[in-house]
Amino acid sequence: MRERIRVVRIIDRLNIGGPAKHVTWLTAGLNPDEFETTLIAGTVPPGEGDMSYFARAAGVEPQVISEMSREIGLRDLVVIAKLVGRLWKLKPHVIHTHKAKAGAAGRIAAMAYKWLTPAALWLRPRPCRIVHTYHGHIFHSYYGAAKTRLFVAIERALARSTDRIIVISQQQRREINETFGVGRPEQFCVIPLGLDLNEMNEGGGLREEFGITRDEVAIGIVGRLCEVKNHALLLEAARLIDRAGGSPRLHFFVVGDGHLRGALERQAREAGILDRVVFTGFREDATSLYADLDVVALTSLNEGTPLTLIEALACGRAVAATEVGGVVDILGARREARAGFTIWDHGVTAPSRDAEAFARALDYLINRPQLCREMGERGRAFVKAHLSRVRLVNDHEGVYKELAGIVTQDVPSRNAQTVA
Numbered sequence: 001m002r003e004r005i006r007v008v009r010i011i012d013r014l015n016i017g018g019p020a021k022h023v024t025w026l027t028a029g030l031n032p033d034e035f036e037t038t039l040i041a042g043t044v045p046p047g048e049g050d051m052s053y054f055a056r057a058a059g060v061e062p063q064v065i066s067e068m069s070r071e072i073g074l075r076d077l078v079v080i081a082k083l084v085g086r087l088w089k090l091k092p093h094v095i096h097t098h099k100a101k102a103g104a105a106g107r108i109a110a111m112a113y114k115w116l117t118p119a120a121l122w123l124r125p126r127p128c129r130i131v132h133t134y135h136g137h138i139f140h141s142y143y144g145a146a147k148t149r150l151f152v153a154i155e156r157a158l159a160r161s162t163d164r165i166i167v168i169s170q171q172q173r174r175e176i177n178e179t180f181g182v183g184r185p186e187q188f189c190v191i192p193l194g195l196d197l198n199e200m201n202e203g204g205g206l207r208e209e210f211g212i213t214r215d216e217v218a219i220g221i222v223g224r225l226c227e228v229k230n231h232a233l234l235l236e237a238a239r240l241i242d243r244a245g246g247s248p249r250l251h252f253f254v255v256g257d258g259h260l261r262g263a264l265e266r267q268a269r270e271a272g273i274l275d276r277v278v279f280t281g282f283r284e285d286a287t288s289l290y291a292d293l294d295v296v297a298l299t300s301l302n303e304g305t306p307l308t309l310i311e312a313l314a315c316g317r318a319v320a321a322t323e324v325g326g327v328v329d330i331l332g333a334r335r336e337a338r339a340g341f342t343i344w345d346h347g348v349t350a351p352s353r354d355a356e357a358f359a360r361a362l363d364y365l366i367n368r369p370q371l372c373r374e375m376g377e378r379g380r381a382f383v384k385a386h387l388s389r390v391r392l393v394n395d396h397e398g399v400y401k402e403l404a405g406i407v408t409q410d411v412p413s414r415n416a417q418t419v420a
Helices: 018-029 052-057 076-090 100-115 118-122 145-159 170-179 206-210 231-243 261-270 307-314 355-366 369-386 389-403
Strands: 005-011 035-041 094-098 129-134 164-167 188-190 217-222 250-255 277-281 295-298 318-322 334-338 341-344 347-350
Touching (some): 018 035, 018 094, 018 389, 035 076, 100 129, 164 389, 295 355, 318 355, 347 355
Parallel strands (some): 005 035, 295 318
16 A cells, blocks of 8 residues: 655644634645645734634644744744654655744754755755745735845745745735745746635624614624734725715624724724724634625735635625735636726725725725625635635645655646636
């Protein structure tokens, strides 16, 4: 019997967000007859929301390295040493890192594991392949100019020792490889996100819980309350709509939590719209809430391909988003540009940081409920056809088999997986 391919997956933390679901689905979903897979994760800091419950529900029990988290510090040396120790025990054929922090510590540990062997004297490292996935990137909108240049330099150096770089959209590939000069074109493989369609529930009782009737318009945004998500833009757009005589039937739901919650609540209060804005905090039933919304918003300054928008489309909801990262790759065909915003098959987009354009885009959808429903249905069909969890797992299995040297007829071309 052929030896199973051992895959070790490393992520800094299982906090609320798409990457935690992504690594869980991959860890749980690989064919057990062909793969032996282990997930290594760090700890979630207070205020971010822990999604370990999601992994446990899928039958995944991560090996935890408590020193590994988002923050950078001297304890990262401990993290690297512990990772090397785990790798020696697990003897992986493929080491797959996810996100920036684990991508750095994990790939350094992977290189140490490969070369800390007597065979290195003859320039023969351990036969192990290194893969990294960019769910987003930190090359703008996170840090100041000096720190950003440092991180770009680090990523360029790490790319030299990476066998395959996985990105989740063509737009992200262009940005990382062509704009910021990370990696070589032949290293890249575009694998779009996938979604567990069985997880999407119809109706979570959000309207009933907060007393919102069916004839009132509900706009929701889902995500951590942190700077890069830029929730302040949504609140400013809401203020502009209200000042222009927006509908009294309009309500905004902010689903998620984080260190900016107090500041955002003050902003809503000072703008005179606090009675229209509901801050729900973290919700374990977040995927069941989309069905109670009319429009799902995203106001980020930087994204990969946002899982929240894919979840919204899977529930048949039109979306309004800033034009960042891979957002436009999931919005279908471009219909027309109008008053500073763009209309697509599945929703509308506006330039990042432009509250007035975002307000006009939202207002366009609010006043066209039938069009919203049509956009949502087109989006639902798109997700079912292109963005399933099964396809996500199959694409990764093909990459792992290719790297492990196993020839299969259905191995995807390293540049063939794109969003139509």
